[in-house]
Amino acid sequence: MPTNSIIFAETRIPHQRDYGGVVFPAVLSPAATVSLTAAVKEQKPWLDSLLHKHGAILFRGFDSLATASDFNDLVEAFGYEELPYVGGAAPRTSVVGRVFTANESPPDQKIPFHHEMAQVPKYPAKLFFFCEVEPASGGETPIVLSHVVYERMKEKYPDFVEKLEKEGLIYTRVLGEEDDPSSPIGRGWKSTFLTADKAVAEERAAKLNMKLEWTDDGVKTIMGPIPAIKHDETRQRKIWFNSMVAAYTGWEDKLNDPKKAVTFGDGTPLPDHIIYDCLKILEEESVAVPWQKTDVLLIDNLAVLHSRKPFTPPRRILASLCK
Numbered sequence: 001m002p003t004n005s006i007i008f009a010e011t012r013i014p015h016q017r018d019y020g021g022v023v024f025p026a027v028l029s030p031a032a033t034v035s036l037t038a039a040v041k042e043q044k045p046w047l048d049s050l051l052h053k054h055g056a057i058l059f060r061g062f063d064s065l066a067t068a069s070d071f072n073d074l075v076e077a078f079g080y081e082e083l084p085y086v087g088g089a090a091p092r093t094s095v096v097g098r099v100f101t102a103n104e105s106p107p108d109q110k111i112p113f114h115h116e117m118a119q120v121p122k123y124p125a126k127l128f129f130f131c132e133v134e135p136a137s138g139g140e141t142p143i144v145l146s147h148v149v150y151e152r153m154k155e156k157y158p159d160f161v162e163k164l165e166k167e168g169l170i171y172t173r174v175l176g177e178e179d180d181p182s183s184p185i186g187r188g189w190k191s192t193f194l195t196a197d198k199a200v201a202e203e204r205a206a207k208l209n210m211k212l213e214w215t216d217d218g219v220k221t222i223m224g225p226i227p228a229i230k231h232d233e234t235r236q237r238k239i240w241f242n243s244m245v246a247a248y249t250g251w252e253d254k255l256n257d258p259k260k261a262v263t264f265g266d267g268t269p270l271p272d273h274i275i276y277d278c279l280k281i282l283e284e285e286s287v288a289v290p291w292q293k294t295d296v297l298l299i300d301n302l303a304v305l306h307s308r309k310p311f312t313p314p315r316r317i318l319a320s321l322c323k
């Protein structure tokens with residue numbers, strides 16, 4: 001059996017960051033003419049340990065990946081269980097198998113840093129993104145290591161972080177009945193809960209620890225208090241696992257005022273200047289690699305936050321979520 005160094009070359013690109021000798025993200029390119037899907041099947045344990053060490057892996061230059069269905073086969077080859085997108089905020093369309101379009105919100109809007117579905121109890125452990133159509137310009141998917149954000153915040157705002165650890169956060173979001181593609185958080189309640197029946201929606205919301213308050217034209221969802229900081233058991237470090245900045249700076253549309261979207265767990269408002277400074281820290285520590293056609297980015301959703309920059313179309317990034 002070929003060893004990983006015969007199949008994969010660990011490549012360096014200028015965008016990578018270096019944290020004490022550990023590059024972020026890891027970048028793998030083909031060292032021989034191989035199908036990435038076949039290579040993954042052979043080198044799964046090694047890839048898992050690489051992901052654990054680096055938090056994210058960019059697979060670049062594997063020309064055997066051309067279509068959404070090739071990408072679906074690749075995701076299957078990793079063997080992680082699929083996670084259905086119930087309770088997430090973004091408008092998405094199913095493409096093939098377990099592959100979806102990434103958030104379809106308008107190109108001129110950026111999507112703030114978040115752990116995928118951090119605000120619901122059953123969030124994905126891993127995310128895959130695939131570049132099917134390279135952006136004309138922009139449209140990167142910046143990533144940042146969550147424990148780095150925690151450490152910088154703790155150092156700069158110890159009292160704030162202590163309160164956050166004690167109280168957690170409450171997220172409030174108003175959903176319309178139908179999807180609103182003009183909003184980055186525009187999923188209506190019917191597609192959020194995959195039903196048109198209010199009683200079923202309530203049952204499904206309860207499973208996500210979400211309370212529903214029905215209004216004339218939609219529903220107010222209330223989550224929490226839920227923890228904002230988690231302990232990453234396998235890496236023995238604390239992580240910034242929340243959607244605080246995303247909600248506070250981004251949950252804005254016809255139905256939502258972002259400053260009311262997230263509060264401390266005791267209901268008190270968050271300090272504006274700290275949220276915006278946290279946003280600055282996220283940006284300072286982030287890595288934004290311009291997408292190239294056939295790129296696959298595998299993210300450990302516990303270790304890494306991601307976002308999206310505005311872009312000029314066309315751009316088609318597909319996604320898949322795993323348990």
Ligand SMILES: [Fe+2]
Binds near residue numbers: 114115116306
């Ligand atoms: Fe996301």
